[in-house]
Amino acid sequence: MASVSLQNISKRYGNNEPVLHNINLEIEHGELVVLVGPSGCGKSTLLRVLCGLEDISSGELRIGDDLVNDLPPAERGIAMVFQSYALYPHMTVYRNMSFGLKIHGANKADIDKRVRDAAKVLHIDHLLERLPRELSGGQRQRVAIGRAIVREPRLFLFDEPLSNLDAALRAKTRIELARLHRDLGATMVYVTHDQVEAMTLGDKIVVLSEGHVQQAGTPLTLYQQPANRFVATFIGSPTINLLPARVIEVLEAGARLQLSNGSKVLATVDASQLQVGETVEVGLRPEHCEVLPAGVAPAADDTALDAEITLVEHLGESNLLYLKMDDGQELIVRGDGNAEVRLGDSVIVRAAPSALYLFRADGTACTRLNPGNMRSAHAR
Amino acid sequence: MANTSTSTSLPFAPSRVFVHLTLISYLLLALLPILLVFMNSFKSRDAFFNDPLAWPTPETFSLIGYTKVLGRSDVLMYFGNSFIVTIASLFFILLFGAMAAWGLSEYRFKGNRWLKFFFAFGIMVPIRLGTVSILQLMVELNLVNTLTALVLVYVAQGLPLAIMILSEFMGQVPGELKDAARCDGIDEFRIFFQVVVPLIRPAIATVAVFTMVPIWNDLWFPLILAPSDKTQTITLGIQQFVGQYATDWNAVLASLSLAIVPVVTLYALFSRQLIRGITAGAVK
Numbered sequence: 001m002a003s004v005s006l007q008n009i010s011k012r013y014g015n016n017e018p019v020l021h022n023i024n025l026e027i028e029h030g031e032l033v034v035l036v037g038p039s040g041c042g043k044s045t046l047l048r049v050l051c052g053l054e055d056i057s058s059g060e061l062r063i064g065d066d067l068v069n070d071l072p073p074a075e076r077g078i079a080m081v082f083q084s085y086a087l088y089p090h091m092t093v094y095r096n097m098s099f100g101l102k103i104h105g106a107n108k109a110d111i112d113k114r115v116r117d118a119a120k121v122l123h124i125d126h127l128l129e130r131l132p133r134e135l136s137g138g139q140r141q142r143v144a145i146g147r148a149i150v151r152e153p154r155l156f157l158f159d160e161p162l163s164n165l166d167a168a169l170r171a172k173t174r175i176e177l178a179r180l181h182r183d184l185g186a187t188m189v190y191v192t193h194d195q196v197e198a199m200t201l202g203d204k205i206v207v208l209s210e211g212h213v214q215q216a217g218t219p220l221t222l223y224q225q226p227a228n229r230f231v232a233t234f235i236g237s238p239t240i241n242l243l244p245a246r247v248i249e250v251l252e253a254g255a256r257l258q259l260s261n262g263s264k265v266l267a268t269v270d271a272s273q274l275q276v277g278e279t280v281e282v283g284l285r286p287e288h289c290e291v292l293p294a295g296v297a298p299a300a301d302d303t304a305l306d307a308e309i310t311l312v313e314h315l316g317e318s319n320l321l322y323l324k325m326d327d328g329q330e331l332i333v334r335g336d337g338n339a340e341v342r343l344g345d346s347v348i349v350r351a352a353p354s355a356l357y358l359f360r361a362d363g364t365a366c367t368r369l370n371p372g373n374m375r376s377a378h379a380r
Numbered sequence: 381m382a383n384t385s386t387s388t389s390l391p392f393a394p395s396r397v398f399v400h401l402t403l404i405s406y407l408l409l410a411l412l413p414i415l416l417v418f419m420n421s422f423k424s425r426d427a428f429f430n431d432p433l434a435w436p437t438p439e440t441f442s443l444i445g446y447t448k449v450l451g452r453s454d455v456l457m458y459f460g461n462s463f464i465v466t467i468a469s470l471f472f473i474l475l476f477g478a479m480a481a482w483g484l485s486e487y488r489f490k491g492n493r494w495l496k497f498f499f500a501f502g503i504m505v506p507i508r509l510g511t512v513s514i515l516q517l518m519v520e521l522n523l524v525n526t527l528t529a530l531v532l533v534y535v536a537q538g539l540p541l542a543i544m545i546l547s548e549f550m551g552q553v554p555g556e557l558k559d560a561a562r563c564d565g566i567d568e569f570r571i572f573f574q575v576v577v578p579l580i581r582p583a584i585a586t587v588a589v590f591t592m593v594p595i596w597n598d599l600w601f602p603l604i605l606a607p608s609d610k611t612q613t614i615t616l617g618i619q620q621f622v623g624q625y626a627t628d629w630n631a632v633l634a635s636l637s638l639a640i641v642p643v644v645t646l647y648a649l650f651s652r653q654l655i656r657g658i659t660a661g662a663v664k
Contacts, residue, residue, distance in 0.1 A: 053559050074565025086560035090578040099574075100564030151564070 002064035002077070002154040002187060003029045004050070009059035011042075011049055011211075018057065019045050020211045027204075032181050032188040034202035036195060036234070042211040043191045044159060050189060051080050051157050063155055074100075079148035080157040083164065085140045087132040087147075093119075094128040097147045111150075118149040121180070138169045145180070156188040162197060174200060195235055199223070203378070207231050224371035229363040232283050238320060238332045240357065241284045247274050253369065254353060257282060261327040265303040267356035269366040283357030286334040291321060294346040303351040307331055309343055323349065414640065421445050421633035428629070445634030454609070455635065458617030463642065465527050465613060466595050469534035473591050474584055476535070477542030478550075482572050484543065485550040486558070496547070502540030507533065508600060518605055525608040533601050538591040545590075549583035550576060585650040592650075596643045614639045 004027040012018040019042050027033050035043040048054040050061065052073035061069050068076045087096050094115060101111045119125040122142040132140055141161060148156055161177075162170045178201055181188055192198055198205050199219045207214040207222065207230070214234075215227040226232035232240050248264065249256035255271035257280065258264050267282060274280070284303070298304045307323035310330075316337055323331040333349055335341065354370035419435060420428040427440030434440070449455050484496050507514075514533060515524075523529040553576055561571045577584070602616040618639065621631040 048559075051559075051563060053562065072565075073563045078563065080560070080563045082556040082560055084554060084556050086554065086556040088557070088561075088575055100566060103564070103566050103570060147560075147564075 003027060003031075004155060004187060004189070005060075005062040006050075007060040007062075009046075009049065009061060010057045011045055011054060012057045018211060020049070022059070023213055025206060025213065025216060027187060027189065030185050030187055031203045032190060032201055033204045033206060034198040035189065035191045035206050035208060036193060036198045037208035037214075038234075039193060040210075041208040043193075043208050046208070047080075047157055047159055047189060047191050050155070051078055052076050077154035078157055079151045079153035079155075080159065081144045081148050081161045083160040085132075085144040085164075087140055087143055089132050092129050092131055093124065093135070093143050093146075096132065096143055097150050100147070100151060114150045114152070115146075118146045121149070121183075122146050137165055138173060141165065141173060145177075149184070154187065156186050158188065158190040160192055161190075162192070163194070177201060195237060199235070205235075207234055209234075218374070218376055220374045220376055224374050225368060226357070226365050228365050229281065229283075229359040232357055232359070232365065236285055236287075238286045238334070241286065241331050241333075242359070243282045243284065243329060243331075245280050245282045247271075247276050247278045247280060250274050250276060255280075255358065255366075257358075259305075261305070261325050261329065263303075263305060265356065266301045266353040267358050267366075268353045268369045269356070269358045270369060271358075271366060274360070274366065279361050281359045283359060284331075284351055284355065285357075286320070286332045288351055288355035289331075289333040290350045291333055291335045291339070291341075292348040292350055294348060296348060298348065298350045301353050303349070303353070303356065305331070305349040307347060307349055309341055309345045309347060312341055312343065321347075323347070417633050418637050418640075421630070421637040425630055428633075442630070445630030445632075446638075448628070448631045449635045449638065454612075455614075455617060457610070458612050458614040459638075459642070461527060461611060462596060462613040462615070462639075465530045465534065466592060468527075468531045469538065469595050470588055470592055472531070472535045473538035473542050474588060477539055477587065478546050478577060478580075478584065479572070480539070481543045481546035481550050482576060485547040499540045499543045502536075503544060507537045511600070511604060515604055523605075525606050525611050527606065527611055529605045530601055530611075530613070533605065534591075534595045534598075538595070541590060542587045545587050546580065546583055549580045553579050585652075589647055589650050592646060593643060596639075 004025075006023050006025040006027075009020060009023040009025075010018050011020040023046065025033075035046060037043050045054060049056055052068070052071060056069050060067060063076055063078070073080075088099065091099060097115045097118065098111050101114065115128070116125065119128055122145060124139060124142045124146060127135060127139060127143070132143065135143065141164075144161070158177075162173055165173060174197055181201070190197075190201060202219055204216060205219050205222050206216040209230050215222060215231045217225075219235075222231055222235045226235065229242070233242070243259050245257040245259045245265070247255050248258050250271045251266075254266055254268040255274055256264060256266050259282065265282065292298065294306070305325055307325045309321055310324050311322035313320040313322075314337070318337045319335045319339065319341060321333045321335050321341060323333060325331060331349060341347075354368070357368065358366040360366065416432065420432060422436040422442065422445075423434075423440045424442040424444065427434070427436070427442070436442075480499070484492060484499075518524050518529045523532070557575060557579075558571055561575050566575070597615060598613075599615045599619075602611075602613045606612070607616065614635070618632060618635045621628040621635065
């Protein structure tokens with residue numbers, strides 16, 4: 001196992017715009033780093049650069065203490081699990097897992113032991129003589145992971161490994177991957193576009209957009225303290241509500257703002273950079289709001305928005321309320337699943353000043369002064 | 381089935397009848413001459429001149445043609461020559477064709493497209509146009525009346541189509557599979573022979589069938605490049621029974637029937653591969 005260090009990594013094809021711009025990233029020994037971003041953001045390219053399937057246009061890539069810029073994949077000590085599994089279709093599971101080792105002339109007994117150990121860990125030891133086409137999607141997935149494990153790599157790379165599985169199996173395999181990561185203590189880089197996978201698996205999440213790192217940090221940091229508007233909208237489901245606003249007063253403990261419907265709100269953020277009159281956006285997560293019946297007066301500094309229910313999605317444990325404010329702005333709020341709501345009801349959406357996010361016109365976020373919990377149960 | 385109500389009396393659509401009629405008549409057109417040769421090869425000389433379309437009966441049945449042909453040791457040699465030429469040509473066409481196709485479809489390099497076009501051009505120009513120069517070349521190289529000359533010409537003749545078909549199929553082998561192999565530290569030659577070639581076996585079988593039949597049946601190049609007694613192929617050897625004034629029809633028909641057998645056998649072997657889709661299970 002090893003740490004990985006990326007310094008000013010850029011990747012361009014021919015003379016086109018680079019697809020990766022100066023990526024700087026430190027991956028610690030044993031860490032599971034998740035690369036997320038919308039499609040086309042460069043996350044898969046970055047993974048292929050780490051793997052050695054794409055060469056690096058500029059910058060330095062180190063695995064452990066070795067500069068590996070010009071090493072072919074096999075000499076980097078990496079193993080990759082592909083989205084399509086990429087099992088050799090004409091070889092049995094056993095041969096799939098042992099092929100690479102055999103080519104490199106490893107001792108036969110040693111190969112056998114490694115394959116059988118990995119198969120046992122992944123519960124595929126009864127499938128060793130089968131061909132890939134005789135396996136289910138989940139089993140193929142395990143074989144692909146097994147093929148990576150037997151190589152005993154310094155770094156595991158996963159390219160959207162769960163995206164071909166159905167929802168139930170995906171949740172199960174996700175948990176198994178987390179367990180595997182803990183048991184192997186391996187350094188892993190994991191690409192996904194699924195934010196649940198990112199939040200649950202990652203020790204660290206790297207959000208990419210258009211070839212730039214938007215933010216790298218623990219899942220809860222990204223959720224509670226996003227660096228910019230892009231990260232805030234990307235992490236969290238349903239998406240954070242963004243309301244245009246104007247700064248009317250800069251305080252020690254935050255900023256007082258006026259929304260476009262005229263209501264005034266207080267956000268407890270670091271407002272030292274803000275100027276009165278500046279145009280900003282207020283972010284309000286659907287799950288940080290409370291829905292009150294019309295006519296209830298909330299506390300003085302709380303945000304209180306009058307709105308009408310236009311659509312409700314009942315999820316069981318909660319309701320997703322789609323609301324329209326009197327100036328036409330739309331809001332999504334997660335409400336209590338036991339509350340009885342009706343379309344057309346007028347309600348008040350309440351949120352505490354500490355729940356608000358604030359983004360400046362260029363998209364950067366103001367630091368929240370009282371963010372919620374950012375400490376993970378897995379923190380080392 | 382928009383007109384179900386009107387066509388309930390018909391178990392199949394009229395257009396299908398037409399298609400089947402066309403195919404059946406083509407089948408008859410192709411098979412009847414072969415059947416005629418085969419049928420008459422088991423009859424005595426008088427019998428097939430009296431009634432060429434009749435099946436052999438106990439009175440007309442005769443193996444005289446076969447005994448004559450198989451009794452001559454040189455006929456077996458002709459068969460041997462045909463075998464050597466066909467198998468050797470096939471081997472080199474498939475080997476070089478697959479390797480060139482892999483190179484052209486997998487690696488991007490300067491002149492890649494031009495090289496592809498150059499090979500495609502080979503399909504359009506019949507190699508027989510170059511017969512005179514080929515003969516001159518073989519004379520220069522002292523290869524006249526050798527089987528090597530034939531193999532060289534057939535390899536040249538078969539390569540363009542082989543490259544064309546195989547590079548199409550190579551392009552369909554999933555890229556992640558090759559990437560996975562590269563991550564496994566497998567070198568490019570092994571990726572080609574142990575990962576890609578097994579996956580395109582059906583395509584290789586197709587190419588084998590397409591190239592094998594014309595080589596086996598060819599009369600032109602054996603006649604020009606290797607007409608000596610020791611190097612005749614079976615198609616050329618049969619001509620010995622065809623004289624200017626008298627033709628030994630029993631022997632001709634028997635040897636023609638025999639000449640069909642090996643190529644049909646090889647076809648049957650390869651065609652099993654044609655049907656098999658082996659990529660199932662590679663990627664989802």
